[in-house]
Amino acid sequence: MSKKTPQAIRGTQDIFGADAEAFAFVVETFERVRRLYRFRRVEMPVFEKTEVFARSLGETTDVVSKEMYSFDDRGGESLTLRPEFTAGIARAFLTNGWQQHAPLKVATHGPLFRYERPQKGRYRQFHQIDAEVIGAGEPQADVELLAIADQLLKELGIHDVTLHLNTLGDGASREAWRAALIDYFRAVKGELSEESQERLEKNPLRILDSKDPRDKPFLADAPKIDAFLSEEASAFFAAVTSGLDAAGVKWVRAESLVRGLDYYRHTAFEFIPDEGSASAAALGSQSTVLGGGRYDGLMESLGGAPTPAVGWAAGIERLAMLVGAREEEPADLIIVVEDDARVGEAIGLIGDVRRAGFTAELVASGSPRKRYDKAVKRGADVILSLRAEMGRGITTDNPEADVLGVLGAYR
RNA sequence: GCGAUCAUAGCUCAGCUGGUUAGAGCGCCGGUUUGUGGUACCGGAGGUCGUGGGUUCGAGCCCCAUUGGUCGCCCCA
Numbered sequence: 001m002s003k004k005t006p007q008a009i010r011g012t013q014d015i016f017g018a019d020a021e022a023f024a025f026v027v028e029t030f031e032r033v034r035r036l037y038r039f040r041r042v043e044m045p046v047f048e049k050t051e052v053f054a055r056s057l058g059e060t061t062d063v064v065s066k067e068m069y070s071f072d073d074r075g076g077e078s079l080t081l082r083p084e085f086t087a088g089i090a091r092a093f094l095t096n097g098w099q100q101h102a103p104l105k106v107a108t109h110g111p112l113f114r115y116e117r118p119q120k121g122r123y124r125q126f127h128q129i130d131a132e133v134i135g136a137g138e139p140q141a142d143v144e145l146l147a148i149a150d151q152l153l154k155e156l157g158i159h160d161v162t163l164h165l166n167t168l169g170d171g172a173s174r175e176a177w178r179a180a181l182i183d184y185f186r187a188v189k190g191e192l193s194e195e196s197q198e199r200l201e202k203n204p205l206r207i208l209d210s211k212d213p214r215d216k217p218f219l220a221d222a223p224k225i226d227a228f229l230s231e232e233a234s235a236f237f238a239a240v241t242s243g244l245d246a247a248g249v250k251w252v253r254a255e256s257l258v259r260g261l262d263y264y265r266h267t268a269f270e271f272i273p274d275e276g277s278a279s280a281a282a283l284g285s286q287s288t289v290l291g292g293g294r295y296d297g298l299m300e301s302l303g304g305a306p307t308p309a310v311g312w313a314a315g316i317e318r319l320a321m322l323v324g325a326r327e328e329e330p331a332d333l334i335i336v337v338e339d340d341a342r343v344g345e346a347i348g349l350i351g352d353v354r355r356a357g358f359t360a361e362l363v364a365s366g367s368p369r370k371r372y373d374k375a376v377k378r379g380a381d382v383i384l385s386l387r388a389e390m391g392r393g394i395t396t397d398n399p400e401a402d403v404l405g406v407l408g409a410y411r
Numbered sequence: 412g413c414g415a416u417c418a419u420a421g422c423u424c425a426g427c428u429g430g431u432u433a434g435a436g437c438g439c440c441g442g443u444u445u446g447u448g449g450u451a452c453c454g455g456a457g458g459u460c461g462u463g464g465g466u467u468c469g470a471g472c473c474c475c476a477u478u479g480g481u482c483g484c485c486c487c488a
Contacts, residue, residue, distance in 0.1 A: 005481060006479080007479065008479090008487080009463095010478090010480090061486090062486050062487080063486080063487080066412080066486095067486080067487090084488090112488085114486095114488095116412085116485095116486075116488080117413095117483095117484095117485090118481085119481075119482060119483070120481080120482065120483090121488080122486095122487075122488080126488070127488095128488060129488095160467090195484085195485065198485095207485090211484090212484095215488070225425095260486070260487075270488095284482075284483085285428085285482080285483060285484090286488075288485080288487075288488060289488075290488075291487085291488060292488095312488095313488060314488060315487095315488035316488090317488085319488090366439090366440075366441095367440080367441065369442090369443095369446095370440095370441095372446095372447085372448065372449090373448080373449055374449095375449090375456085376448080376449040378450060379449095385447080385448095386456080387447095
């Protein structure tokens with residue numbers, strides 16, 4: 001490595017070849033499925049004023065307090081590279097008068113940035129697909145949002161992940177549950193892991209997620225959200241689950257599934273690989289492939305009117321890992337110029353072929369004698385070789401290939 | 412922020428307990444062979460062994476630091 005060449009930034013990736021094809025397959029499939037459900041495409045800025053994230057995610061969250069790429073621009077304003085989509089979309093909903101379109105179903109995808117230690121399925125610049133339904137307070141919105149997620153995963157060929165579903169209740173239910181959890185765990189604080197002792201102050205719901213063996217004995221008897229649900233909240237959850245059943249979306253109840261961000265209410269969910277499955281092995285410790293929930297409280301934190309909303313996001317890199325490497329498609333035609341005098345002829349011909357809608361590649365460099373072999377290695381339906389002597393220069397394993405029609409005179 | 416582990420050619424790796432000019436396969440470039448053919452052979456380019464210090468008569472190999480990769484904790488998609 002030359003001293004003069006700068007290295008790529010830690011946690012960024014240069015995606016190429018079969019991996020890039022897998023990435024593109026995820027995005028293309030998402031675009032197709034999103035149209036099926038009539039989610040509207042939106043393009044969002046990659047950066048926002050820092051307060052957009054600070055206010056919506058909460059100053060104390062890990063994301064805001066230590067994972068954001070924030071900087072002052074030349075005018076002295078603090079800006080931040082988006083660490084997630086939802087806050088920016090909520091801001092746009094308020095500043096652009098998108099209320100008039102409510103309930104608004106939108107979808108987007110693109111890069112996000114988080115200053116974290118990279119590991120399997122986790123990067124500093126990563127990419128997500130994202131779907132949100134804004135201004136819809138009824139459980140049917142949750143159901144539709146989960147149905148699109150479920151169909152997307154199936155169309156990607158991912159069948160060994162399951163929807164883990166929970167409810168956090170409405171604001172009052174959630175607060176009562178939270179208080180009960182704090183009481184419960186505080187009583188045994190000394191026996192909890194260091195992490196959980198800290199979580200007790202910052203984010204007590206997260207203790208339920210703990211993998212530490214010291215915490216495990218206390219988890220089973222911890223207070224359950226179901227005991228604190230208001231009548232409305234529990235009716236809401238029942239409507240979501242029966243809607244999922246009607247839609248044919250398989251799910252399991254996950255009582256310890258919580259969200260780190262405070263703005264979540266009611267439905268919370270993650271699609272997680274089944275234990276022992278190929279997808280579980282492919283993802284390592286980053287088990288969640290798609291996650292989200294209802295965030296009825298968010299708009300108010302940004303100064304808007306109370307607005308119900310649900311959404312999810314999924315990591316494209318993680319989905320691409322489950323899809324597996326995909327080979328680039330071979331060309332319909334490769335033209336090999338074995339005689340440099342015929343390069344002009346080749347350029348004209350390949351233009352005709354491409355305008356006719358076929359994929360075509362030209363091999364006209366390197367040792368003329370090795371060009372044909374190079375073409376064979378790359379692979380194509382049809383290889384046309386232009387040599388010094390005239391004569392048949394076409395080889396194909398597929399005599400029915402449509403591209404042969406364009407090549408009439410060369411047969 | 413914490414921990415583990417790795418870093419030799421474009422790629423995948425070898426390099427014995429530290430000992431002369433650092434190797435292989437693949438790939439790349441050129442040539443020969445074959446001549447409708449993913450063949451075989453010959454040759455070539457390409458490495459200050461991630462970087463910087465140190466120990467030693469001598470370091471790719473040992474020590475320290477640093478950067479980066481990989482994996483885990485935290486957190487999260």
